[in-house]
Amino acid sequence: MNHELIFSLAGLMAMAGWAALLLSPLIPVWSDRIAGFAVPGILSAGYVVILFAFPAPSGGFGSFADVRELFSHADALIAGWIHFLAFDLLIGAWICRRGRQEGLPF
Template structure:
């Protein structure tokens, strides 16, 4: 199989997950597919398999590394190494997009405010996460990444309601 074919399979293969995050964030299949470990595990297995299948010492040009810009440019000059790195981006961007949707739900942030952030994360990774964090700050005045913070804030209210 050609590197371009593998690239396309993974690139278009994650689009349904992104569509579910944007258009059906509360649907049971979004929960089962996108918010489970299924997709990250599949991407991780593909990444590991490709990494083990590549003979990096033969496919990476001399001087290629992540230690310098020139070295990184050389690293990405091999199509299979570029696909390997692309799967890395796909996995972590989707992970961040799913986290954004879950975090927004925990904090009762309207999905209409979140959907553009998810699309930005799909296309520009960290920029989408940054925009979501800004939206979250302006809507909920919170800067923490502690997921238990919302549970702690809700605990006193739950106690009062049951008492």
């Protein structure tokens, strides 16, 4: 697996989602669909595929040492990064959507 390519593609997808949020005053419905559903959904699907197709041979979430061991494996590290990108964008889209609903200025 080419981790650098996956890292770059995931980053570009997340940036596209954040760009959609920047344009949300102009295209609120499309911004919600792109940044709130499509991009996080695609990133999450990629996360799940990597997680199950390339399981880490050691490590876990039971202690700090286990987490450090888990993320010493490139496959687990890239899966964690994609998870972070997807979750961060999902929360950003939720905040943007709630702000519009509450009438907050952009």
